[in-house]
Amino acid sequence: MEEKTNFRSTAFDQACQTILGSFPESIGVAFKFLDCGCSLLCGVSAQGDPIGELVHVSGQPQKKGKKPPICFRCKRDGGFNRVIWQGIHWPGDESELPDKELRLMIGSNVFGPDYIETNT
Ligand SMILES: [Zn+2]
Secondary structure (H helix, E strand, O other): OHHHHHHOOHHHHHHHHHHHHHOOOOOEEEEEEEOOOOEEEEEEOOOOOEEEEEEEEOOOOOOOOOOOOOOHHHHHHOOOOOEEEEEEEOOOOHHHOOOHHHHHHHHHHHHOOOOOOOOO
16 A cells, blocks of 8 residues: 555646645535656536536656646547556545545545445
8 A cells, every 4th residue: 555655746736736726616526646757637516517627737756947848648648548546636634534425425436336435
């Protein structure tokens, strides 16, 4: 389980904050991690609907003061066929989590009926 936390980078956390800040109606952030180290993020509403645009967070090392690096694999294929882990990021600490039923309902709306929680 522990290695999964390594997927989360500062860029990932920042992108989550940006999405939640830009769309106050979003209750969480759906994410897909790709095998190149990039991730795709999108806000989700309490009804499980996507909010805003899909955000691509590059997993390439970032250089200070430069624009986010481009991932050429994602540029070529968009990454949708290379998803290695997906789930929903819930902001706040554990006491602020929505009920498990609601979380699963939202998850299956976003990812389909096979959705399971992987981080508990
Ligand atoms: Zn990529």
